[in-house]
Amino acid sequence: MIPHNLRILLVEDDDIDAEAVRRGFKKSGVDSPLYRASNGIQAIQMLCDESGPFFENPYIILLDLKMPRMNGIEFLQAIRKDESLRKSIVFVLTTSNDSQDRLAAYSNFAAGYITKSKAGSEFRDLIEMLDSYSRIIEFPLSR
Amino acid sequence: MLHLVGSILSQIGSFFFQLFDTNGFPARWDCGSVWQDEPGVGWLHIVSDLAIFGAYLAIPICLAYFLIRRRDLPFPSLVILFALFIVSCGVGHLVEAIIFWEPVYRFSGLVKLITAVASWATVIALVPLIPSILDLPSLFSQNKSLEEQVIERTEAETLFRSVFSAVPNGIIVVDREGVMKLVNIRICEMFGYTDKELVGKPVEVLIPHGLRDRHVTQRNAYFNVPTNRKMGEGRYLEGIDKNGRCFPVEVGLSPTQIAGGLHVIASIVDITERKHAENQLMQHARRLEKTNQDLDEFAYVASHDLRSPLQGVKNLASWIRDDNEGNLPEESLRHLDLMQQRIGRLERLLDDLLQYSRVGRIRQSIVQVDVAELLDNIIDSLPRPEGLRVEVVTEMPVIETPMAPLDLVFRNLIQNAIKHHDRKDGMVVISSSDEGYFYQFSIRDDGPGIATEFHERIFKMFETLAPRDDVEGSGMGLSIVKKAVENIGGKIWVESEPEEGATFTFVWPKTAPQGGQE
Numbered sequence: 001m002i003p004h005n006l007r008i009l010l011v012e013d014d015d016i017d018a019e020a021v022r023r024g025f026k027k028s029g030v031d032s033p034l035y036r037a038s039n040g041i042q043a044i045q046m047l048c049d050e051s052g053p054f055f056e057n058p059y060i061i062l063l064d065l066k067m068p069r070m071n072g073i074e075f076l077q078a079i080r081k082d083e084s085l086r087k088s089i090v091f092v093l094t095t096s097n098d099s100q101d102r103l104a105a106y107s108n109f110a111a112g113y114i115t116k117s118k119a120g121s122e123f124r125d126l127i128e129m130l131d132s133y134s135r136i137i138e139f140p141l142s143r
Numbered sequence: 144m145l146h147l148v149g150s151i152l153s154q155i156g157s158f159f160f161q162l163f164d165t166n167g168f169p170a171r172w173d174c175g176s177v178w179q180d181e182p183g184v185g186w187l188h189i190v191s192d193l194a195i196f197g198a199y200l201a202i203p204i205c206l207a208y209f210l211i212r213r214r215d216l217p218f219p220s221l222v223i224l225f226a227l228f229i230v231s232c233g234v235g236h237l238v239e240a241i242i243f244w245e246p247v248y249r250f251s252g253l254v255k256l257i258t259a260v261a262s263w264a265t266v267i268a269l270v271p272l273i274p275s276i277l278d279l280p281s282l283f284s285q286n287k288s289l290e291e292q293v294i295e296r297t298e299a300e301t302l303f304r305s306v307f308s309a310v311p312n313g314i315i316v317v318d319r320e321g322v323m324k325l326v327n328i329r330i331c332e333m334f335g336y337t338d339k340e341l342v343g344k345p346v347e348v349l350i351p352h353g354l355r356d357r358h359v360t361q362r363n364a365y366f367n368v369p370t371n372r373k374m375g376e377g378r379y380l381e382g383i384d385k386n387g388r389c390f391p392v393e394v395g396l397s398p399t400q401i402a403g404g405l406h407v408i409a410s411i412v413d414i415t416e417r418k419h420a421e422n423q424l425m426q427h428a429r430r431l432e433k434t435n436q437d438l439d440e441f442a443y444v445a446s447h448d449l450r451s452p453l454q455g456v457k458n459l460a461s462w463i464r465d466d467n468e469g470n471l472p473e474e475s476l477r478h479l480d481l482m483q484q485r486i487g488r489l490e491r492l493l494d495d496l497l498q499y500s501r502v503g504r505i506r507q508s509i510v511q512v513d514v515a516e517l518l519d520n521i522i523d524s525l526p527r528p529e530g531l532r533v534e535v536v537t538e539m540p541v542i543e544t545p546m547a548p549l550d551l552v553f554r555n556l557i558q559n560a561i562k563h564h565d566r567k568d569g570m571v572v573i574s575s576s577d578e579g580y581f582y583q584f585s586i587r588d589d590g591p592g593i594a595t596e597f598h599e600r601i602f603k604m605f606e607t608l609a610p611r612d613d614v615e616g617s618g619m620g621l622s623i624v625k626k627a628v629e630n631i632g633g634k635i636w637v638e639s640e641p642e643e644g645a646t647f648t649f650v651w652p653k654t655a656p657q658g659g660q661e
Contacts, residue, residue: 019458023462095450
C-alpha cells in the first residue's frame with residue numbers, strides 16, 4: 001500500500017478527469033491524501049505554502065499537460081528552476097501521446113510519461129505502479 | 144588502180160583550177176535568140192534571183208541574231224545548218240543571175256553541190272529531231288499555262304499576305320545573319336514598331352539587352368542544326384518593345400529555304416495574359432490546398448478536443464449507475480443505457496472524423512503490398528455471423544503503394560458488406576482485374592442491395608440509409624473510402640439494384656502519385 005504519509009498532488013484542470021482519478025484511488029483503497037490543483041500556478045502556490053501539506057513532506061505530482069494559465073510543460077520548467085521544488089517527483093498523466101510533449105516532459109526530468117489510455121481501467125495500473133514505486137524508492141525528503 | 148585515182152584527182156584539180164574559167168560556155172543572154180528577143184524574161188530571172196539572194200542572205204542574219212540573243216533557243220545546231228543551207232541557196236541564185244553575163248558554170252555547179260549537201264545535212268539532222276520538235280509546247284499553250292501560273296501565284300501571294308497578317312501570332316522571317324526579312328502586322332503591334340523600322344534590322348532589337356549576346360550564340364547554333372521546335376523550351380523567354388517594356392513570349396521556330404538561303408520563321412506569342420492567368424490559377428490552387436489543409440487540421444483538432452468532454456460525460460454516466468446501484472428506477476436505467484449508446488456513437492464518429500482527416504494529412508510511405516495477404520488479415524479480423532462467407536475469388540496482385548489507405552478501403556467495404564447484410568447465409572466475393580495503369584477491385588455481396596437513387600448519396604459524409612439505432616455507423620465510412628481512393632488518384636462506384644446485392648468497385652493506380660498521400 002502507498003505509504004499513508006505520502007502526499008499526492010494531482011494537477012488537472014478538468015473536474016471530471018480529477019474526479020475519475022479520485023474515484024480510482026478510492027476504489028483501490030489508497031488512503032494517501034490526494035490533493036488537487038487546477039493549473040501549474042496553483043500547484044506551485046500549494047507546493048510552496050509553508051503551512052501547506054507538501055512542505056517538508058514526501059510527495060508525488062501527477063501532472064496533466066493541457067491546462068490554462070500554466071500548462072504542464074511550463075510547470076515542469078518552472079519547478080526545475082526553483083531551488084526548493086526542483087527535487088519534485090513528477091509523473092505526466094495525459095491523453096496526448098504527442099512525441100514532442102513526451103520529449104519535453106523527459107527533458108524536464110519527468111519521472112515517467114503515462115497516457116491515460118495505458119493507466120488501466122479506473123487507473124488501476126497507474127495506482128499499482130505508484131504503489132510499488134513509492135514502496136521501493138527513497139524520497140528526497142522523508143520525515 | 145593508181146592510174147585511175149590519179150586521173151580523177153587531176154580532173155578535180157583542173158576543175159578547181161578552171162573554177163571561174165568561162166571558156167567554152169556561152170553567157171545566158173547568148174543561149175538562144177529568144178533571150179535577145181524577149182529580154183524581159185531574162186531580167187525577170189535576174190531581178191528575182193537577186194531578190195531571192197538578198198532575202199536568203201537576210202534570213203540567216205536574222206537567225207544568227209536570234210541565236211546570239213536567245214541562247215535558250217532549242218536545237219541550235221539545226222538552226223546553223225538551216226542558215227548554211229539558205230545562204231548557199233541564196234548564193235546559187237546570185238550565180239544564176241551572174242551567168243547571164245559570165246557563164247561560171249563550174250562555180251555554179253559547186254555552189255549547187257554545196258547547197259545539196261547542206262540541204263541533205265539539214266534533212267538528216269532534222270529527221271531524228273522530229274519527235275522532240277513535236278513535243279515542244281506550242282506558243283499558245285505555253286502562254287496559257289504561263290498565264291495560269293501567274294494567276295495561281297498571284298492568288299497564292301494574296302492568300303499568303305492575308306494569312307501572314309491574319310494569324311494571331313507574330314511572325315518574323317530571319318536570315319542566317321539574324322537580319323529580319325519579313326515581319327507581320329502582329330509583330331508590329333506587339334513590339335510597337337512599323338515594319339519599315341524592323342525589316343533589315345537584326346532580330347536582337349526585339350530581345351532585352353541582357354539577353355542579346357546569348358541570343359546571337361543560340362541563333363548561330365540553331366542555324367547549324369535547324370529543326371522545328373519551340374525556342375528555349377522550359378525557359379522563360381522575354382521580348383522588349385519600342386518603349387523598353389519587357390514581356391513574356393513563347394516562340395516557335397521552323398527552318399525554311401527561301402531565295403537560295405536558309406531562313407528561320409519565328410512565330411511569337413505574347414503570353415503576358417496567360418502567365419497572369421497561370422499565376423492566378425496557382426494562387427487559387429495554393430489557397431485551395433491551404434483551405435483543405437486547414438479543414439483536415441480542423442477535423443483533427445476537433446476530433447481530439449471533442450473527445451475529452453465526451454470522455455467526461457461517459458465517466459459521469461457510469462458513475463451515476465455505479466453509485467446508485469439498485470436505487471435507480473427502470474426508466475432512468477434505460478435512459479442511462481441510451482446515453483451510453485449515444486456516447487459510443489459519438490466516439491465512433493470522432494474516430495472516423497479523425498481517420499478522415501488523416502487520409503489527407505498523414506504522409507504514407509510506399510511499400511510492397513501483397514493484396515492477398517492484406518485481405519486475409521482483414522477478413523480474419525472482422526467479426527461476422529457464422530454462416531456469412533467472405534471469399535477472394537481471383538488472383539490478387541502485389542502493388543507498390545501506401546498500405547494504410549488500401550487497408551482502410553478494403554476494411555470499410557468488406558465491413559459494410561457484412562454489416563448491412565440481411566441474411567445469415569450471405570456471401571461476399573472479392574475479385575480483381577488488371578486494367579493497365581490500374582488494378583480494379585470489386586467487393587460484391589448478395590445482400591439487400593441499394594436503390595439507384597441512393598448511389599451517389601451513400602458516398603457523402605454523415606449519410607446512412609439504415610436508422611442508426613438499427614445499424615450502428617457514423618455515416619462516414621464510405622466518404623472516408625472515397626477520399627482515400629480519390630486521394631491516390633483512383634475512382635470508386637457502386638452497382639446495385641434492390642434485392643440483388645451490391646457491388647462496390649474501385650480502381651487503384653499501380654504507381655502511387657508522387658507527393659500524394661500527404
